[in-house]
Amino acid sequence: MGKGKPRAVEKGVLRQNLGALSSSGVNIPSGPVYYPTEEDFKDPLEFICKIRPEAEPYGICRIVPPSSWKPPFVLDLNSFTFPTKSQAIHQLQARPASCDSKTFELEYNSFLEEHCGKKVRKRVVFEGEDLDLCKLFNAVKRYGGFDKVVKKKKWGEVFRILRPNVKASECAKHVLSQLYREHLYDYETYNNRLHKGKGKSCKKRYLGERKSENQRESCGSKKRRRNNAGEKVRVCEAEEEEDEGVGQICEQCKSGLHGDVMLLCDRCNKGWHIYCLSPPLKQVPPGNWYCFGCLNSNKDSFGFIPGKQLSLEAFRRVADRAKKKWFGSGPISRVQVEKKFWQIVEGSVGAVEVMYGSDVDTSVYGSGFPRTFDQRPESIEPTVWDEYCSSPWNLNNLPKLEGSMLRKVHHNIAGVMVPWLYVGMLFSAFCWHYEDHCFYSMNYLHWGEPKCWYSVPGSACNAFEKVMRKTLPDLFDAQPDLLFQLVTMLNPSVLQANGVPVYNVVQEPGNFVITFPRSFHGGFNFGLNCAEAVNFAPADWIPHGGFGAELYRLYRKPAILSHEELLYVVAKSICDGQISPFLKKELLRIYNKEKTWRERLWKSGIIRSSPMSPRKYPEFVGTEEDPTCRICQQYLFLSAVVCRCRPSAFVCLEHWDHICECKASRHRLLYRHTLAELTNLVLMTDKDGYGEGNSRPALIQNSCSSEMSALSKKVKGDHATFAQLAEQWLARCSSIIQDPFSRDIYCKALKEAEQFLWAGSEMDPVRDLQKRLSEAKKWAEGVRSCLRRIVNWSNDLKNDLEKIDLEMVDKLLTVSPAPCNEPGHLKLKDYADKARKLVEEIKSALSSCSEISELEAVWSRSCHFPIHVKESEEIKERVSSAKVWIESVRICTLERRPDAVEIDDLCKLKLQISELQVSLPEAENLVDLVTQAESCRARCVELLKGPMALKDVEIVVQEMDRFPVIIPELQLLRQYHADTVSLISRFKNIRDNVHERVDQDSVVDELRSILSEGASLKVQVEELPAVELELKKACCRAEALKACSNKVSLDFLQHIIVEATILQIEGEDLFVHIASIVNAANLWEESAARILASEAPMFQFEDIMRYSERIDAILPSLGVVMDAITTAKSWLKSSKPFLDYAHSAMRFSGSALKVGALKELAAQSELLKIYLEERRTLETIVKKLEEWEIEAGSLLRSMECLFDMNDIDLAVTEVLLCKMEGLLSSADAVIRDGLSLGFDFPEIPTLQNAQLKLQWCHKVLSLGSRCPSVQEVKTLMEFAERIPVTRAPGTLCSALIDGMGWVKRAVEVIHAPSTYRSCSLGDAEEIISECQRICISFPVMVCQLTNAIQNHRLWQEQVHQFFSKTTGERTCSQLLQLKDRAKDAAFNCLELEIVLSEIEKVEKWKSHFRDTVGCLFGDLCSFIEVIDKVKITLDRSLHIFDKSKGCQMQNLCMSCSNAFVDSASLACATCKDCYHLQCLQPALGNKKQLEVFLCRFCQFSNGDLISPTDEGQPQDEVMRLELNLLDELLYQAEDLCVWINERGPLQELLERARSCKAGLIQILDFVWAYIGEDLNIISEKLTTALKAVTVARVLDRDSNRRLELALASYSWRVRARNLCEGSYKPSIQQIRLLLKEGMAINMPSEDNFRRKLVELEYIGQKWVNVASKVVRDDGALGLDKVFKLIWEGENLPVCVKKELKRLRSRSKLYCICRKPYRRNNQRVWITCDHCDELYHIDCVKLNSVPKFYICPACKPPVGEWEFSAEKSSHHEINGLEEPKTPSPKHRLLKKAAKQAESSIEMKLSVAAGSQKRISSFQGIDQLWWRNRKPFRRSAKKRANLDCLSPFLRS
Secondary structure (H helix, E strand, O other), rough: OOOOOOOOOOOOOOOOOEEEEOOOEEEEOOOOOEEEOOOHHHHHHHHHHHHHHHHHHHHHEEEOOOOOOOOOOOOOOOOOOEEEEEHHHHHHOOOOOOOOOHHHHHHHHHHHHHHHHHOOOOEEEEEEEEEOOHHHHHHHHHOOOOHHHHHHOOOHHHHHHHHHOOOHHHHHHHHHHHEEEEEOOHHHHHHHHHOOOOOOOOOOOOOOOOOHHHHHHHHHHOOEOOOOOOOOEEEOOOOOOOOOOOOEEEEOOOOOHHHHHEEEEOOOOOOEEEEOOOOOOOOOOOOOOOOOOHHHHOOOOOOOOOEEEEHHHHHHHHHHHHHHHOOOOOOOOOOHHHHHHHHHHHOOOOOEEEEEEEEEEHHOOOOOOOOOOOOOOOOHHHHHHHHHHHHOOOOHHHHHHHHHHHEEEEEOEOOOOEEEEEOOOOEEEEEEEOOHHHOOEEEEEEEOEEEEEEEEEHHHHHHHHHHHHHHHHHHHHOOOOOOHOOOOOHHHHHHHHHHOOOOEEEEOOOOOOEEEOOOOEEEEEEEEEEEEEEEEOOOOHHHHHHHHHHHHHHHHHOOOOOHHHHHEEEEEEEEOOOHHHHHHHHHHHHHHHHHHHEEEEEHOOEEEEEEEEOOOOOOEEOOOOOOOOOOOEEEEEEEEEOOOOEEEEOOHHHHHHHHOOOOOHEEEEOOOOOOHHHHHHHHOOOOOOOOOHHHHHHHHHHHHHHHHHHHHEOOOEEEEHHHHHHHHHHHHHHHOOOOOOOOHHOOOOHHHHHHHHHHHHHHEEEEEEEHHHHHHHHHHHHHHHHHHHHHHHHHHHOOOOOOOOOOHHHHHOOOOOOOOOHHHHHHHHHHHHHHHHHHHHHHHHHHHHHHHHHHHHHHHHHHHHEOOOOOOOOHHHHHHHHHHHHHHHHHHOOOOOOOOHHHHHHHHHHHHHHHHHOOOHHHHHHHHHHHHHHHHHHHHHHHHHOOEEEEHHHHHHOOOOOEEEEOOHHHHHHHHHHHHHOOOOHHHHHOOOOOOHOHHHHHHHHHHHHHHHHHHOOOOOOOOOHHHHHHHHHHHHHHHHHHHHHHEEOOOOOOOOHHHHHHOOOHHHHHHHHHHHHHHHHHHHHHHHHHHHHHOOOHHHHHHHHHHHOOOOOOOOHHHHHHHHHHHHHHHHHHHHHHOOOOOOHHHHOOOOOHHHHHHHHHHHHHHOOOOOHHHHHHHHHHHHHHHHHHHHHHHHHHHHOOOOOOOOOHHHHHHHHHHHHHHHHHHHHHHOOOOHHOOOOHHHHHHHHHHHHHHHHHHHHHHHHHOOOOHHHHHHHHHHOOOOOOOOOOOOHHHHHHHHHHHHHHHOOOOOOOOOOOOHHHHHHHHOOOOOOOOOOOOHHHHHHHHHHHHHHHHHHHHHHHOOOOOOOOOHHHHHHHHHHHOEEEEEHHHHHHHHHHHHHHHHHHHHHHHOOOOOOOOOOOHHHHHHHOOOOOOHHHHHHOOOOOOOOOEEEOOOOOOOOEEEEEEOOOOOOEEEHOOOOOOOOHHHHHHHOOOOHHHHHHHHHHHHHHHOOOOOOOOOOOHHHHHHHHHOOOOOOOOOHHHHHHHHHHHHHHHHHHHHHHHHHHHHHOOOOHHHHHHHHHHHHHHHHHHOOOOHHHHHHHHHHHHHHHHHHHHHHHHOOOOOOOHHHHHHHHHHHHHHHHOOHHHHHHHHHHHHHHHHHHHHHHHHHHHHOOOHHHHHHHHHHHHOOOOEOOOOOHHHHHHHHHOEOOOOOOEEEOOOOOOEHHHHHOEEEOOOOOOOOOOOOOOOOOHHHHHHHHOOOOOHHHHOOOEOOOOOOOOOOOOHHHHHHOOHHHHHHHHHHHHHHOOOOOOOOOOOOOHHHOOOOOOOOOOOOOOOOOOOOOOOOOOOO
16 A cells, blocks of 8 residues: 555645745745554554654654544543643743853953953942853853854844843843943953964873883872762772872762873863763863863753643643743644744743643553553543554554564563653643664644644754854853753754755644654643653664664663674564564674774783673563663673773773873683674674675685684793684693693683683684683682582591582592593492492382381481482481381370370371381280270261250360360350359349340340350350340330430330330339329320411411420420421511611611512412512512513613614604603603612613613714714724614614714724824725715715825825936935825825835934944034044155055154144153143153153054053054944945935045055064064064054954954063073973963964974973972982982073072981981881981881880990091092081071971881881991981881871971
């Protein structure tokens, strides 16, 4: 039947009934619609496969099911509740970026301080509120920056982002523009310049900048670091104990390694690797960097807020209110709704929030489709339920249909495998996105209003993302993964304008919508509806799934399932001809990627590998969760890399070098399948590749083998291929199996084989041999383990060890031939033979009926054998069972107390005799006891069969009283006997005093209990009839007592007397009292019947009621009497107002009485049973009211006849008017009479309405002779709307209403406002023609309309004459005259619109011109004069440019360009330019400056870096005309229809301005191209440019920005020259800062000063790297080389004071041996507690470290010799004299803090070696310490610290 060809498809696109129209008026083409037949509809996947080639280019399609497919909606609409979300529709596009203002302020302040020398203002006020500069900057950034916002006039949109609910005025837009220009324009320029050079500059703050290999290793040698959560992270080189600086942890992978690519946030100081970011960065970004947590603000973060859980009815009310608010209750078109939606999204309407029940999990809240495990509603037939439960189009079944890739997914993924419900309302939206893993999606609309879908096909997804990023750059800067958030919309017209194809689909209820892979889609709802959606994946999805997996990897997003695992499972299970082409291609891609990375790892040194643990259920996806990569967060199904230092951390092969900084040899490759297995999997999917002798697999294997042969790396100084290494391993290991088993050799061989096992089929020999070695190793170790356990058990005296099983031994011994040469094999075989002999012996003992002693002997021998045999358990069980049986029999036969033994236990013991198969003497006693018990049981059973007499039971119970065996039947007889005796005793106790008891209810309960128990007894009871009689008497007494305590009915009392008489107890006092009450009640009933029969007066009824109160019984007629009295009193109360009205002579006073109520009371009086006089009074009033109603009805009929009259003749108009006046007077009289009666007659409002209608008709008829005013007509029309006027055709009212309509239209034309008539000429002519069709004539108004039409035609001729002239002949005054005449003469026409439009253009141009030009001189002169003055300044500017070429011009003021006429002037001493003194007044500080005056331009030329524009200057000099605005003015003037006088001068002004711009550009190009050292050349050029720009009154912003940039480059070169050629050495930090500034302004790399700075930085950094390494080498480098390094540092062209200081500290000498301090030296140090000097403990002759130590220099011993200080203080070191020890005076000048630090470090070093022995020093006693100059070392008392500084500081 085909693929369901869409109806009316022409030119490839199907147009739906709704043509999508965006807010900008761009038509969105519709997507295809398909109508499948019944046959096509059977298989959804097959049908989608057929339509895919045609529908996929649209990205979306709609499917209309056959008419027979109508699934029921099974959710209960009354009880269904669901969670909702709140959507701010106005912020889906026009919202500010969620940027943190504090981060922006930090960056902005840094810019102001470093580049502008300013401090940020605390507040910037805009419209009375603080202006958020961060939001303003991002809003302008969204529309392309300041220049584009100005050019495209986008300040209104910017304002809308800042103030969403406020309307932007023109003044506000202008102020906002000025504020941005003042505060943020320079920052925008700097920011753009910084990001243009991205990749060329480097980041200032990142770890490991320019580090050598040694430094990189030291950075990675931290032993342990912590992240913010306190988690400890181990790093590779655990041997290093010290940490230089504070370690930094990556917040993503929690690793502190790879510091050279770790970014530090310039605000929070947290770290991220550049490869851990989402998306990752390829290199370090320029400038400052901030993490996304600091860039984004929680305050401005946007998302859909979870709301309340609502019922469907509550949600419906919210939806109805929203729809009524926007569009009222009338019909609306879908185009209107769509247009309004996009207006809201673009922010032009205001704040709009709606609710959306989106992503409702059907597994929790229920599905709209039937499901087999749901309960079927009663309203749905079973056949219908079963049909749709199994339907393939049921979204619950779709993901797991035959041919779907998702059918093998084990777990149900919400939204993917399990459908989601969507309950929407008007404007609720689903934003642009495509599905998870690029799946297909199917959406079904159950009921409600339609959905509007937009789609971008997958082929244009990259273009879509580019447009999104271009249109919303600030949102993507704050959230690079914005499209993953599903919270952003963009008008389709914007996408179309940028060349992105967009299509539209409107989904009706009962329709399906399919979205294709990678297709971006979004949309909104037209109103309340309910839809359901799910994902699915046919075969053609496979390549798209690979793209989605790579996208998750790029953005570091966790995947919902493993793509590789899904393909593997599908290839293994459901691979067919339809799936194979897609599956093969994707598997081949994955195989090549996996192969490439495994080979790359092998070449990098990762040779250790091991397979992953196999799956328990490999046929399903997701049964076990794989580990994820720490970097990209993806599942590691095929392979992973792990390291010893972090066993819990896994990474993918692509990120193996990011797991840690260990050597590659410490890493291990984990793989699930070898390359050979993957190759077979790929070949298995190729169904057509096995033809021609299976040549295809061999070809692939040969290709793989050749590639592996080419794979090589360097091994032990020589290159070796992968295949060569494998062959070498095979050669070495082939002989291992023949040699005696050695575990170490086998382990080494298996470890070496790991590097080959992951490879392809060419490594099958390696895998085979590895498998043999592994099996042999396992077998040999098993043999050794068995022998070891046997020997250990034999030597264990306590026998606590577990034996080895014979089965395990046999399993090892049955392996033939032996896998390897293991000597213990034969010894184990001997043990096995002995165990088999023991088994035979046990079987022999068990087969014969032996004595128990013989069995115990065999069991003892098995217990002492070292191997466990399972037969020993059987003999053990038999011996233990026999002993237990003997003990049980002994207890049963010896016990003689009653009920000691169960009879069942005796029977069991008897049966066990034959089972034990052991001869036992106790069996005879047991058989006798069992015989007695069975005889007793038979007797009891016989008695229990029939009726039992109490005497027979007593005999049996007494005889078997002391029997020791427990017999259940005997126990039952004893219980029956005891129950019967107890029952008889209880009855006798009750019968003795029953008549004296007051609690007869208790007696009844007791007797009933006895009767019930007696009937249930198995023993016959003779007293039961007596119990029944006593029970009846007790019940009668209980009822009598109840009647006496409460009033009861008379019938109940009579019943009690009758029953007492039957039971012969009527003589008791209780029953006598009841009989007297019954007699009194009968007498009262007779009296009541008598007065009810006759209408007695009220007093008789009241007397009988008083008598009834003395009778203690409920009387039957009492209610009837009371109802009669109550009804009569109620009637009198209701009649009181009417009776009072009658008593007042029927005069009206107060509120009106109800006529209906009076008539109802009259009818009720007939039903009264009591005689009343008031009934006659009411009948009189009713009669009078009926007379008035007849008169009013007659008058109403007369009026209706007048209203309904037909064939109205205009000649009888006067007669009608007279008749109307008469009816109006009659109506007044009748209404007045009715109101005087005081009743609310319903005829009165009817009469009043008829009177109003008649008055309206009278007024309308009177309009025929005059022309009414507009207000009068409006009043009559409003009056007609308020009264019920009949519109029956041909009647008087209908004719008058039609006439009033004509009058209204005519009056609106005649009395139109004095501006312009809103109607057209055709409307006026149509009104005149309509006058002939109405029944009533209005001649006055017709005449006035005819005159207005003639005046309009005359005005049209004047307009045509004006526009027939040429442009030069048409003047503004003529156009204005036409406008003035049109106010009185013209109707609405095309000519009027043209005149008004041209006048508006001229006025708008003049206003623009006034705003642009009038800013210079205000109202002091005309605009032509202003242009002339500006031309003079431009001529002056051109003269300055040409002056350098030798041109001359008259001398004018350089500040104001005016001549020196009667004004004091001052000339520059250098350039001789003149200035007015008043122009310089703000800049002159004192009189000395007047003597030798230098203008600001000459100051700049002489090297003053202060910009001349910073000096004070007159206000009019700052105001300039903008060149782009002048261009725009001239362009607009050319489009005007009239000639403007300002047009010619403006054109001349622009020509001069462009000439000035060309001269400036020429100078700037020279400045940027110049790279020499002579800055005077640049200074002269820039001075000329500054003068020319300052003089000119025309401003070109682009040229000025280039000039500012050139000035910045000149300033940078001056500072660079001063830094390089200054008297002081620059530091490396100063050089780097200046280089960074140069990169920010894009200084060319060829610039001479930049090359010098780079060279200085390189020289200094190179020396610093060497010095840093020497400082940390613990004295490894000799002092002569250290001194040489210090000398080199002192002669460097850069300042390295810090490093020199650390080197000098490292070269100090200590102890009497004059050695430098070394932390890691084996010799132990000690510190003097007095002078803080360091000594080796062996040099000062100490054996251990004392708690307190004073050196001999501080306290010399008695009689010590005097030695010269020179001999003890000087040593020769390689010909260089070592530095002398500082003096005590020098020691006292140091700070106490550094003394404490140094001393603590030394003491800790001493304490670390306190256990070492100390060697003696022979010369200690000959030292004289008094003359020795002590070292400058100070310390506190010894302290225990956790860490030690890596080097000593002086």
